[in-house]
Amino acid sequence: MSAHPHPPDQLTDPGRPAPTPGDRREVVASAEDLTKVYGSGRTEVRAVSGVSLSLHRGSFTAVMGQSGSGKSTLMHCLAGLDRITSGRVFLGGHELSRLNDKQLTLVRRDKVGFVFQSFNLLPTLTAQQNIELPLDLAGRRVDPDHFRSVVDALGLGDRLRHRPSELSGGQQQRVAIARALLTRPDVLFADEPTGALDSATGEEVLAHLRHSADELDQTVVMVTHDAQAASWADRVLLMADGHLVDDLDSPSREQLLELLNPATGTTPRRRGPAGQGRPAVDEGATA
Numbered sequence: 001m002s003a004h005p006h007p008p009d010q011l012t013d014p015g016r017p018a019p020t021p022g023d024r025r026e027v028v029a030s031a032e033d034l035t036k037v038y039g040s041g042r043t044e045v046r047a048v049s050g051v052s053l054s055l056h057r058g059s060f061t062a063v064m065g066q067s068g069s070g071k072s073t074l075m076h077c078l079a080g081l082d083r084i085t086s087g088r089v090f091l092g093g094h095e096l097s098r099l100n101d102k103q104l105t106l107v108r109r110d111k112v113g114f115v116f117q118s119f120n121l122l123p124t125l126t127a128q129q130n131i132e133l134p135l136d137l138a139g140r141r142v143d144p145d146h147f148r149s150v151v152d153a154l155g156l157g158d159r160l161r162h163r164p165s166e167l168s169g170g171q172q173q174r175v176a177i178a179r180a181l182l183t184r185p186d187v188l189f190a191d192e193p194t195g196a197l198d199s200a201t202g203e204e205v206l207a208h209l210r211h212s213a214d215e216l217d218q219t220v221v222m223v224t225h226d227a228q229a230a231s232w233a234d235r236v237l238l239m240a241d242g243h244l245v246d247d248l249d250s251p252s253r254e255q256l257l258e259l260l261n262p263a264t265g266t267t268p269r270r271r272g273p274a275g276q277g278r279p280a281v282d283e284g285a286t287a
C-alpha cells in the first residue's frame with residue numbers, strides 16, 4: 001500500500017517551490033474528503049464518501065470495485081464532469097468547486113482528456129482529423145512535433161488517412177487515446193477503455209496507455225472491472241460503497257483477483273479493524 005504525503009496545497013500554495021515540468025513528484029490532481037451525494041431523503045445515495053487522494057505526474061492509476069461502488073462517480077468528480085457535494089477537488093492548479101460553469105468547461109477542455117469504451121470517433125473524419133478535432137474546435141494550433149510524438153507512441157503513423165470503419169477496434173481506441181493526448185491534458189481519464197476489445201487487442205491498448213505514462217509523462221486514471229487490465233497500472237485504488245478501501249502499489253492480477261473475491265477480499269464491504277467500519281486506508285494520507 002502506498003503511504004505518500006498528501007500535498008494538495010502544492011497546487012495552490014505560492015510559497016512552495018514549483019515542481020519542474022515532468023517532475024514525477026508533481027501532484028497534478030487531488031481530492032480532499034470528496035463526497036458526492038445523489039438525491040435526498042429516502043432516495044439519497046452517497047456515491048462517493050470522504051475520499052482523499054493525490055495523483056502524481058506520469059502515474060498510471062486503475063480504479064476498481066464492484067458495480068455501484070462509486071468508480072465512475074469518483075472519476076467524473078475528479079474530471080470536473082460532476083459537481084461535488086462536499087470536500088475539495090484540485091485539477092491543473094484550480095479548485096474545481098470555486099469555478100463557475102464557463103471556467104469549469106475551459107478547465108475540462110484544456111486539462112482533461114477522456115477515453116471511453118466506445119471510442120466515440122467521428123466516422124466521416126480520417127484518423128488524423130479525429131485526433132486533431134479537439135484542438136481545431138478550440139481554435140488552437142497543432143504542434144507538429146507533439147503530434148508526431150503522440151502518433152508514434154501509439155503506433156498510428158501508417159493509419160492516419162484511414163477512416164474509423166477502416167481501422168480495427170484496437171486501432172480506433174489508439175486514435176481515441178491520441179486525440180485525448182494531443183491537447184496535453186493534465187490527466188487522461190479512461191472509462192473501461194478495453195471493455196469493447198478482445199483480450200489481445202486490449203493488452204495492446206493497455207501497453208500504449210502504460211507507454212504514455214512512462215514515455216510522455218502522462219498521468220492516466222483508468223476505471224476497469226478487469227484485474228488483468230488493472231495489473232498494467234502502477235497503483236490500484238479499490239472502491240466499496242463509495243469509500244476508498246485499498247490503495248495498492250503495482251499489484252499483480254492474482255493479488256487483485258484475491259482482493260476482489262467477495263469470499264476472501266476487501267470488497268464489497270469496507271474493511272476495518274474488528275468490523276468497526278473504518279476504511280482500511282488512511283484516506284488522508286494516500287498519494
Ligand SMILES: Nc1ncnc2c1ncn2[C@@H]1O[C@H](COP(=O)(O)OP(=O)(O)OP(=O)(O)O)[C@@H](O)[C@H]1O
Nearest residue numbers: 038039045047065066067068069070071072073074
Ligand atoms: N446520476 C445519478 N443519480 C442518482 N444515483 C446515481 C447517479 N449516478 C450514479 N448513481 C448511484 O451512485 C452509486 C455509484 O455509481 P457509480 O456509477 O459511480 O458506480 P460504479 O462503481 O462506476 O458502477 P459500475 O461499475 O456499474 O459502472 C450507485 O449506487 C449508483 O446507482
